Amino acid sequence: MHRITSRRRLALVSGVALAALGWSNLAAAQDTPSPATDSVTPADGQSASQQGRTGAPAPVQSDAAAAGPVTIGAEDVPAADIVVTGSRIRGAAPVGSSVIAIDRRAIEASGAVTTDRLIKEIPQVFDLGTSENSRGQSGGNSNITFGNAINIRGIGPYATLTILDGHRVVNNSRSVDPSIIPSLGLERVEVVADGASAVYGSDAIAGVVNLIPRRTLNGVETIARMGAARNFHESQFGIAAGKTGDWGQVMVAYEHVFRSNLSGDNRDFFTSDQRRYGGRDFRVSQCNPGTLTVGGRNYAIPQGGVTPASAGQLVAGTANLCEGFTGQDLFPETRYDSANATFTVHLTDWLDAFGDGYYSKRQFKRFGGYTGATVSVPGTNAFFTRPPGTTGAETVQIRLDDLPNNLSFGSTESWQTAGGLRAKFGGWEVQGQVIYGRNDDVSNTPNGINTPALNAALASSNPATAFDPYGLGRTSAAVLAAINDQVFNAPTRNRFTGVEATVNGTLFDLPGGGVKLAAGYERQELEVALGIQRGAPTSPLTFRDYDRQVDSGYAELYVPIFGSANALPGLRRLELTAAVRYDKYSDVGSTTNPKFGANWSPLRGLVIRGSYGTSFRAPLFSQIYGNSSNIFVQPYADPALGGAIVQGAALSGGNTALRPEEATTWSAGLDWDPLPGGRISLTYFDVNYTGQVDSYLGDLAILSREAQFAGTGVILRGAAAAARVQELLAQGITIARGVLPANPTLFIDGRTQNLGRSKTSGIDAVASYTFDTNGAGRFTLNANATYLTRYRSAITPAGDLIDRRNTVFNPLKFKGRGSLYWAYDGANTRLTVNHVGGYDNNTLPNNGVQKVASYTTVDLGVTFDVGDPASRSLFAGGFSVSFDALNLFDRKPPFLDFAPTINGSGGYDATAANPVGREIAVTLRKRF
Known part of the structure; x- marks a missing residue:
């Protein structure tokens, strides 16, 4: 597979610059709807921006809507050409499910410089597993490039599907990092926290994240941001240009982001000697x-x-x-260069051409300690x-x-293009598109023992x-x-080809409205090359090539039983949907998954909804085949020895007998507009997840759950451990990292296995209220919280389901985020409170439990508009400056009585708290 060339990157960046410099006749930069596009009007009368996955420009959000996540509920009926995430039906919001949306204004108001951090501000997203700062949980060991992925509710690192404009994205054989799309090139992000395999196929067990690129930008927009905290700094520079008209639209955006590393040496809470905080002494004698x-x-x-x-x-x-992890980074130095583009061309009054694409390169460098x-x-x-x-x-x-100091460095380079045609015939629309993308992961460790x-x-x-x-x-x-001359390089090359064909329209009319059908066929061809170079620098780099073909067919039916034309008391609206999808894999078999949804509106402003379905996740290439089979000598905190560190030998590798994971999901909720400008959404969810694929190579806390692995052979001690290690060495399995003790007494089988199962349930609550005052401006209150009523999991199919809710490195019981926005006389002030509830650290010896404190941070920001926002002049208007204080009161992470590890945490919990501290940032934004 070929990498994208430097010439191609230069052409892409140059195109952005030329667009910004050459389009002097553009109107003031703004996101404006096409004159032919219908607006989206929720029941409260406010406009809600919706981006159509059909390639049509989206209507602009009205000024009445404030920055912050909004909920698209059953009362929010989109325009006829709009497809909302969670459904394939044009002109219908997902029936039975709600959508949490981060619109353009919320993107601009966020303090996040990358798209993944923007999405992780949503309480329903947990920072577990596939994260740049925490790799000690499920899925973390394969995150060798320190990327980020979305993990809705913490159900699983690969149980959330991330898509782009409604279609699939090339991944790194494991997951998709949302930051492949620059935040400046995003129109909005839509999150459906509900099973959706009947609509989208594999991976959509916990939900779907749809990255929707901008198609309404009419002008040029630039951004420059600098932020700094103690021993840490980050910067963001970007430019986007777009033009809309009766002919269609075009948009291109480029962004560069730099985030410095944060060394554990610069944060006193990352320490082995935790006695000063009332904890244990984890200092080591390897000094x-x-x-x-x-x-x-x-x-x-x-x-x-x-x-x-x-x-x-x-x-x-x-x-x-002494300290055992001197010189280790809490998260790596990272550089992002990303660009994306969209276009829509109205070829005739019934035929459109459309497309999107992106290029992204993320480079990292991390010190792992001596x-x-x-x-x-x-x-x-x-x-x-x-x-x-x-x-x-x-x-x-x-x-x-x-x-x-042990060093890891490398990059993830990804690019993709998608394009197609859309034809309209009366009330029907036929669409076809082709998608092609590549992804290269490179991870180098040049100084092994x-x-x-x-x-x-x-x-x-x-x-x-x-x-x-x-x-x-x-x-x-x-x-x-x-x-110190041993190298370990593990490149992964991926190629994705997709073909999609859909038909969408109204079958016939009922008194309650039109019965609509969406049906389609998808073909996916995936190719992956798993590379390995281990040993002396002259060791050969070898690749193992694998491929997979997936053929899928789906259909979704929308039936409005009652609507505005035949409403009755107590039956203002009644809508039903049924969806089914069949996926046939060339390597792991086939699966059929249905989903059913219902919306019932007994009175105006209130909708009661529910959904039921099944979902699945096909095992990854890396899980089936593994990058390599090697032994890693690693430090483990052993509760049997009072938490002392012991050196264990862990085996890496894949499992060709893996089968797809499966889940049954259902939800019930309501959307209520109690007064103008107000919205309350409540959702109860339940996920029963079986056959979960897990590996334990990166789980350095595994001994705290040793009894649960009884009979599996995953943990061996004493003579059994020594014999197993010698057996592997005799087979030619080599030591990849560390120095093997002369008589190893601990062995961990870290290979992937279909052993896990879990049951998760809880309640989501989302609320917003906007009101105007006489003389004091406009105020908006937003709140979003998730509360887990259950998270029970078993490590083995026959094992007991154990309540792990609210325990360290597992999904926490409560997460919430609330904000107040105040717009007055050219100034926009925002106050945000982020809260993570307290939980139990159950890794102490003798079944002891530490009560970890809750974690609450406050962000404060203000944006000043300078000059006339509508001015086309380069200097007279369209300029804003923002000042932000993230973690205003410099709240330290709560103390966690846990030994530091090479994968994060130790003295603090990297999955629940941010180690940066107070960050002061200044952002300049110019539109022209």
Whole structure:
């Protein structure tokens, strides 16, 4: 597969710049509807911006709507040409489900610089698993490029489907990072937190996120943002240009984002010594200088090192203790370059051409901390030192500070184009499009430990070729380079080809309205190449190629039993939908999934709704085949030893016997407009999820749940662990990371398996209210919260379902976000409160539980409009400046009594709290 060339990238960026410089006759930059496009009018009389996945420009949101997520409910009947996420039916909001939408104004008001962070502001989205700052949960071990994906309700890292303008997006063989689309090129984001495989196919178990690109921009818009916190900074620069007219529309946007790394050394809550916070002491004895052990007794090597002449300074029964993760980043340095484009051309009064595309490259660099090891030192070592009067084998626990900080770097490069034709024949519309995209993931670890070279240097009697473990730094540069010369590269190349054909229209009319049908066929062709390079820099880079073909057919029927023409008391509206989809996979079989929905409006302003369906997720290539089978030597917190760190050997790899995951989902709720400008939506949801694919390579807290793995062979101890490791070594399985203990006592089978099942239920509550005052401007209150009433899961099919709700690294009981917006005389002020409820840390020894405090942060921002917003002049108007204070009161993450790990968390919970602290940002925006 070919990478996109630098020339192609240059042409794309240059096109954006030329559009901005050359279109001097454009109107003031604004998102305006096409004159032929119908407006969307909810029951409260306010306009709600909807972006049609049909390629037509969308109506602009009215000024009455304030920035912030809005809910599209059953009363929000879209225009005839609009398709809302969650349904294929034109001109009908999803029946039985609600849609949480982040519109253009909410995007601009957010403090997020990337699309994934924008979406994660929604309380229904949990930062578990596939995240740049937390990889210790399910799915995290495969996130080798430190990307981000959406995890609705925390149900699973791959159980949420992310699509672009209603169609699928090429992924990295695992998931889609929403930040492939620049925030400046987004019209809105629609989130359906409900099962939707009957509509969209695989992955839509917890819900669907639809990234809707801009098609209504008429002018040029630029943005520059700088933000800084203690030891952290980020920046965002972008430009978008668009033009609309009777002929159609075109838009192109480009954005560059830089986010610095955040080192754990710069946050005192990321610490091994947690006694100051009332926690445990997780300091390790792999230090510099280290701890020498002979005959089972420890001797702390003094500062400045030890030699045979100073061996008398060694004191029996002492040990050096230090931080175990010095130099480790909490999240990596990241650079984003992304661009996207859309077009619609009205070829005739009945035929349109449309399309969209994007290019994105995200580069990362992360320091993983210095390597710790326990090494055996033979008497032949040139620097050998023994405590006086001792005999027997000698080991030294040491942190290898003479070697470079462990570094990972790489990139994710992705691009895709989609285009098609849409024809209208009376009340019917026929549409076809072709999608083609590629994605390349590259992850490089250039300085792994060469265990044979280390052992040879430990045994060497020549000072020039020997390794010095005694704290005097006498190892030569050449020896250090030889010890630190192992590379691990794991590129993944993906190619996606999709063909879609749909028909959409009205079958016949009932007294309640038109009975509508949407039906279609989809063809997906996926190709993936899983690469591996491990060992010396001269080791060959090899690829394993796999492919999959998916043929799918679907149909969705909308039946309005009662409507405005035949409404009765108590039956103002009654709508039913039924959808079914059949998917046939070339490698994992076929599946059929239905979904049913109903809306009942007994009176104006109130709709009661419900849905039921089944969903599925096909296993990933990486889960079936794995990148490689290797052994990783990793530190595990062992509750059986009071939380002490032990070195365990974990096996990586895939499983060709994997089968699709399955789920049954249902929901019930209501949308109520109690007064003009107000909306309340309540939804109860239930998800029964079986056959969940999981792996345990990155789960460094797995020993806290050891009893639940009984009988599976996932955790082995003692002689069984040692025998299993020796068996794997005899098969040619190599050690990928770390130094294997001479007698390993812990083994973890980290390969993917269909073992898990879970049941999740809860309540979503979304409310908004906008009102005008005489002389004080306009106020808008928004609130969005999710409350889990149940999250019970089992690690094995036969295992007991255990309540894991509100426990560390699992979905939390309550998350909420509330905001107040005040618009007055050219100034827009916003106050946002984010809250995560407290929960239990159940990883303490002897079944102890720590009550982790709740986490509440406050964001404050104000935007000033300068000059005439409608001015076409380059300098006279259309200019705004914003000042934001994110985490205004510099709230630290709540203390978590948990040992730091290489995958985040430790002293704090990376899945529930932000380690950045207070960030001050300034944003300049210009429209012309």
